[in-house]
Amino acid sequence: ETWRFALEEVEGSVQDAYAQEFKKRIEERSDGDITIEIYPYGSLGTSSQLTELVQQDAIQLAFASPGHLASVIPETGVFTLHFLFSDDNEVNEQVLANTEARSMLQEAYHEQNLQLLGIIPEGWMVWTGNRSIETPQDMEGFKIRTMTSPILVESYRAYGANPSPMPYAEVYSGLQLGQIDGQVNPIFAIEEMSFYEVQDYMIQAKQAQFITTLVAAQDFYENLPEEQQTMIDEVTNEMRGYIFDKQDEFNEQRLETIQENSDIELITLSEEQREAFREMSLSVRDTYIEQAGERGKKILETLDEELRAAEEEKGG
Ligand code: 6CS
The missing domain is CATH 3.40.190.170 (Bacterial extracellular solute-binding protein, family 7)
Known part of the structure; x- marks a missing residue:
């Protein structure tokens, strides 16, 4: 079985690092039953087009950033508000991982045939x-x-x-x-x-932080055997620390690259x-x-x- 996973960012990005690691962990755990194909930005369309493809289950997984997604799910606009999140990004990560707002957001995603799988900060805007x-x-x-x-x-x-x-x-x-x-x-x-x-x-x-969300096609997710749903939930949960450290590292290192080259x-x-x-x-x-x-x-x-x-x- 193949799951397609589309990114709003190019190869080498934070979303790519996430997808590569997600692929590795899911393929390992499923003992080869599941193969994940990653589509970096540019191969399929704009961010909004990717969301439409997920809504149609043409793609099973994608990142859908509120900066674009709020056109379809206005509630996600909360993640783009200025001076709402903490100056301490660890606080943001903790709150986003455990928020009581998750079920209200999930309801809004479901109204658009989407399953919310994760809320992930990628660094300061x-x-x-x-x-x-x-x-x-x-x-x-x-x-x-x-x-x-x-x-x-x-x-x-x-x-x-x-x-x-x-x-x-x-x-x-x-x-x-x-x-x-x-x-x-x-x-x-x-x-x-x-x-x-x-x-x-x-x-x-x-x-503001750049905050993205990981989504799946709702029908796809709901029709998965329960153990595969659990596997996705566990992997996305376990990957929080991984991606938080990665975005930090990427943002720090690339600042050096920028300063060296310009x-x-x-x-x-x-x-x-x-x-x-x-x-x-x-x-x-x-x-x-x-x-x-x-x-x-x-x-x-x-x-x-x-x-x-x-x-x-x-x-x-
Ligand atoms: O500015 C944008 O549109 C994009 N920026 C990032 C860092 N990720 C995805 C988003 O679509």
């Missing part, structure tokens, strides 16, 4: 630009490429920027041709997609500078609630409470 962005004033009219979800677009409108949603594959040429002024992605992606080659500044504001300027915003953005970002939570409704509101409240409680526990 870093701005790159042809100018530096240190204050919300610097965002004024800044043409920033964002992923395609309307909630994410609002996050940049709130700062006064001019967000321009487009698929991942079009970002490099958009930057090169000057159709956009900047973009936002984790460091590993900025390196492997070569965005740093056509940008002058990288700005670390720690406004003279891009790296800017880290101070707490005061971040505060100015944080204040402007809060109104986007209302937009999120308008789009994601009552269930979306509950998911936001649940995560917010869990995050603040986990921070307090760790801090004290």
Whole structure:
């Protein structure tokens, strides 16, 4: 039996590292009954197209990042809100692994024929630009490429920027041709997609994590023998630590690669500078609630409470 697994990222990415390890563990455990075929980004289509293929069970497994997926499941827009998650990414990982919001999210995924298998942080979203962005004033009219979800677009409108949603594959040429002024992605992606080659500044504001979700076709998952469902659940659970360390390692190493290969300027915003953005970002939570409704509101409240409680526990 063959399971197809599609990625929204190229070979060598965090999603690829996940898929390779998942393949190894599943194939081992199933004693060769299951073969996993991995399709890196570029072979099948845009992120949104991959989600459609999973909904049709043409592909059994894929990553579906809320930055795109919230166009279809608005509740997932919660993962793209700015200054909601902790500055401490270990706290985020713990909360995402155990959140009470999981069943509400699962319900929303099921309404779209999808099975939510995991929620995975891939690193801080870093701005790159042809100018530096240190204050919300610097965002004024800044043409920033964002992923395609309307909630994410609002996050940049709130700062006064001019967000321009487009698929991942079009970002490099958009930057090169000057159709956009900047973009936002984790460091590993900025390196492997070569965005740093056509940008002058990288700005670390720690406004958001890149959070992805692992999904399966719901019919596929539900029709699996129980022991295979359990195997998937166990493997995805056991892989949390593996992928958390990997994304950390990738983001750290690739920053070095970027600095060795370019003279891009790296800017880290101070707490005061971040505060100015944080204040402007809060109104986007209302937009999120308008789009994601009552269930979306509950998911936001649940995560917010869990995050603040986990921070307090760790801090004290
Ligand atoms: O910016 C994007 O569209 C993509 N970025 C990453 C790091 N992963 C997948 C996503 O589609």
